[in-house]
Each structure stands twice: as structure tokens, then as C-alpha cells.
Amino acid sequence: MSFLVQTLSRYFFRRYMVTFASYCLAILFLIFLVDFNESGRRLSVSEDYTVALGLLISLLRVPTVLQALIPFVVLIASIATLLQLNRKYELVVTRAAGVSAWQFLAPLIAANLLIGALSITALNTFAAYALQTAESIVVERNLGSRQTDSGAPWLRQRTAEGDTVLGARATSDGGTRLSDATFFLFDKDQRIRERLEAESAVLGDGVWELTGVKRIRRSEPVESLDSATVPTNLKAEFVGESLTSAETVPFFELGGKIATAKSFGLPATSYEMQFHRLLAQPALLAAMTLIAAMVSLKFVRFGQSLTAILGGILAGFVLYVVSELIQAFANAGTIPPVVAAWLPVVVASALGTTVLLHKEDG
Template sequence: MTGFFPSRTVSFYMARLFLVRTFGILAALVIVLQALDLLSESGKILAVPGNGDAQVWGYVSLRAPEIAARFLPFSVLLGTILTLIQMNQNSEVVALKSAGMSAHQVLAPLLVASLGVALLSFAFNDRIVSRATATLDLWQKAEYGPLPRDRGDRSNVWVRDGDDLVQVDSITGRGDAARLAGVTVYDRSGGSLMAIVRAAEGRRHGDGWRVRSATRFDVASGQVTALGDIVVARGVRADQFTLGTVNAEGLSFRALRAAIGDLADAGRPTKALEGALWHKLSGPLSSVLMPLLGAVAAFGLARSGQLFLRAVMGMALGFAYFVADNFALAMGNLGAYPPFLAAWAPFLLFFLIGEAVLIRSEE
């Protein structure tokens, strides 16, 4: 065949086998794992007065998308191996190779189908899983009781204003109605502390914050000066004070990128969140790797007695990728890896490994 793909009939046949097995395995995993999860959580849900079957099913609707998103790459790996094992046993791979097709051409329908799965996974994670995760996280913090209303109150907030640091004991309200309590401004120049300004309270005023009865402690002289009512932290927005802990899993790609920008403006560390942002792209794309890593099960004669060993090798390569991916993310959260490297290094590494195994199998 001169085209890169097999015939249309063969391509649709392979893609259908792959997709049916992938989503069949995923459905079975979700059902089993959701049932096991309910064994530990249903008691906690029903222990809250007023909760009943509706709340249990509500928990299932929030938890099932998380399980499906987490185990979709595993399902793609197992679906790939089962599809290729069946084709190998039926000598279909031998027939395709006899027609002059390369190993990449044999796998082409699975690669295209897995790319479609990756796009579906990204959309599913971005639109459904993120919202379900955020809601479930709040509900679990409330111990499965009524969800509390977030009024924007925060405590012990730090914001960077150029070289200066602003610390607020507590803030209530949002936007221009925000009120600060216990304001401390660390006046720095070139990284050296020059003075400390303290005030009991403050509120929004123009592009800054007017604080009342402020005092200034000069570090060099050790003198304390009463300043009265002054405006500090010009250019600092109200939302920079009200930013809470960002749950990367509970935000969509666009919302997480916006939160990272706000945190960076506030002078807060964002490396771990940047790694999570990149992983929202590399995670779904891991589905494209699975046909490459599981391709070892497609080549080699079934009657040689090594088909099971080849299937185990394919599963071992796939699970090694997931281990390396989690390890890289952990290193990124600790600051040992740059965010881009933490998210993409395992993907690129195992892409090269998969290509090497595929070329070796073809030889």
C-alpha cells in the first residue's frame, strides 16, 4: 500500500476494536472503583443529619468523573494491548506486514484514535472534571454538610508591592468594599529592610489603600514616627489580597492560567501551579503514547509462545510511564524540576522509548 494508513475498512476496524475495548475497560474500572470508594464514604455522608440517597448519588456524580479522568490512560493502554493481541493471534498483523506495511503504518489507526481520545479527555477534564473536583473538595471540607458560602474572608495574607511586602492579619469583603485589619508594610530597598509601617485597619482609596493611625519604625535609627492617615500599597488590587489557596485540579486550563497570573502579580510562588498547568496538556496527550508503548504486543509470531511476555512488557512500559510522570510532578512541586520539564519530560522520554521499541520490533 502506498498510503500511510491501511485501507479505510481496516482502519475503521482497528479503531473500533481499540475504542470499544478502551471504553469498556474504563467503564468496568469506574464501576468497581466507585463501588469501593462508596464503601468508605457513604457512611460519612449518611452520618450527617438530613443526608440520604440523593446525597449519595450526588457524591457519585462528583466522584465518578475524577475516577474516569484518572484511569482513562490506563484504559487506553490495556485497550491497545488487547486489540493488538487479538490481531496478532488472528494473524492480522502478519497479513498487514505481508502487504508491505511498516510498523508505524500498522499502528496509524490506533494513533489517530488515541489522539481523538486525548482531545476528548482534555475537554472532559476542562469542562466537567474541574468543576466536579472543586465542588467535591468544598463539600468534603464541610464534612458532607451544607456547603458554606465563601464571602471572600482571608487571614494572614502576604502581597508583594514592588520591593515592598504587605502583610494583612485579616481581610473581609471583596473588591472596593474590602476592609483590611492589622496592616504591616515592610519598606525595602534593594532587598534591605528600611522601615516598617503598621496600622490597625485600612480600606480602598483610589489606586491604593488608606490606613488609619499609621506608625513608621525606621530600622537605621530605631525611631518610631506617627504618620496618621496615609495611603500605602498603590497599585495593589483588592483581588490580590483575597486570593486563597488555588486548587489546580479544581480549575479549568484558562482559569488556572489566570490564577497563576494573579498570584504572580501578588508576588506568591507559582512554580507548582505552572507544572500543573502544563500537565493539563501533557496528561491527556499520554493517551497517544499508549499505542507506542503497547505496540510490542503486536509484533512477533503468536505461536512462538512469547505473546504473553510481550503483553507484560507493554504493560510494564505503560506503568513505568505513569510512575515517572508522578515522580516528575512531585519533583516539580518541590522545586527540583522546572515546571515545563516536570510536565513534559516523562512524555518526551517515553515517546523516544516507544519509538525505539517500535523500530527494534520492525527490524
């Protein structure tokens, strides 16, 4: 029996990995097409935009999007694999040989744990650096809005000349290079004395160096300047911690980012959320296997393949929505990031295990 289980395990493992790779390639191609179309629509207004540049930016963004979609790819691949095995009566023969559902699900769970481990190490590291490169291209070519979110957060700095509030539509180089930057300069009475809009801004030694500047003052015409400087006492490390997106930080560097942010007195919620979400991903993929089995094994008895597929996709979608809602609460500081990351995994695993125990073991 032991030899039979080992042989079947290798066979099911291989079948699942082939199916997963096929779906992964299809999803990659779809992500690329959608992203290229959306990026082209948004960035083509720039004179520096070319089709080749758009292709490069989309290729660099694909790994980040894929990592976010891996749980859904795993869910669909698991459902497809189990349905294929059912359709060819391979699971029927396996059960007749005395192999339990838990034994033939073990190779799929092991495969997804492996995929999860590779996702948070190799894929995440590559995706983070690729996204950094994509953002740098957008900023350096001044192509438009940031690729990862609606805009960078605003920062306030205090100097002898008064306070300055600054923000940008895009950042790169750890937040020290800004694109479409805006600076609001206040006087000592906390009234806005002027506004500077720059095509780009780079953090230098004690100053922000602005290029392509429009100076706007009250009751005065707009003044165009080739360059300008704004005094600052901000350090590159502080700016980087404030403006860097958690998605552009590799998994193994998140711990250092969290410690550095806390040492500056900055909120580290986004870094902590990213760290625990990545850490929980292997367990989440294993839970997706249980959800897939929960809806796919029913096909043996009732032959409802379409119902199984729709049920599995719906279950995955509900899990995704719940995860996003919990993450929103975590970002607002309502619940700890570790709870927000692991609670959906625990609930999905408990639900899948309970249903399978009821169906398979009575």
C-alpha cells in the same frame, strides 16, 4: 495500496475505539464503587449524610479520577486491541499485504491523540466543575474532610489588631467558604491570644464570618458561640488563588489563574504543573500506544499473551511512578513544571520508538 491502507486504518480505528469505550465503562464503574465505599466510610459520621448524597458526591468525583487514569485505560485498551488482532491473525494478514507496523499503529495513535484532545477540553472542563460541586456539597453540609487532598494550606493575614493564621479542612466557592476552619489570633508580641474553631467561615466585606464557633483562650474554659467575626484585609481574589485546588480549575482558565497568582506574588507551581500535564496528555497517550505495541507485537512470534499484558502494565506503572517523582521535584521548585510534565512523555516516546524500530525495521 493506498485504498487498502485507508480501509484497514478505519477498521483498526473503529476496533480500538470500541475496545477503549468498553474498558472505560468498566473502569468508570469500578471507580464509582471504590469512591462510594470510601466516601461512605469517611462521611457517614455526619448526621446530614445520606446514601443519596453519597451517590451524588461519588458520581461528581468520577470524572476527575477517570481523567487521571486515562493513560492506564489507553495502555490496557491498546494492548487488548493488538492482542485481539494478533489472536485472529489479522495482523499477520495485514503484514503479508505489505502494510508495515507503523501504518497499522497510526490509527491507534490518531485515536489516542483524539481522546487526549477531548480529555483536556470536554472531560477536564466537566470534571473541574463537577469536583467544585462535590466540594461545595461537602462544605455546605459540613460532611467532613476535603475530597481532593489532605487539607487546604494555611494563610497568614496582618491587620491592626495583629496577625491571624487561618486554615480549613475543606474549601469551596474559590476558597472563600471554609469548613472546619481554625483561626489562630496573635497579639502584637506575636503570641497566640486565642484560637477559634468554626464549623464554617465565609469571607465577607472586611471580615470572616464564622458560625458554630468554639473560642479557646489560655487558662480559660472553652466558650461556645453561635457566631463570631474576625477582621481581615484579604480580598476574595487573593484567598481564591491561595486556597483553590488546581484540579477544580478548567484547562482554559489555568492560564488566567497562573497570571493572577503571579500578580499577587503567590507561587503558581500547582497551576503550571496542572496546565502542562494536561497539555502533554495527548502526547502521553500516543506514547502509551507505542509502549503497548512494544510488548504486544511480541505475541505474534512467541504467543506470550500473559507476559505481554504484565509487561505493558509494569511499563505503565513505572512511567507513572517516575512521573509522580518528577512532579514532586517540580512542586518543591527543583525543576520547572514544563520539564516535569514533558520529560516522561519524551522518554516513553523515545523508548517505544527505539524498540519498535529495532524489532520491526531491523
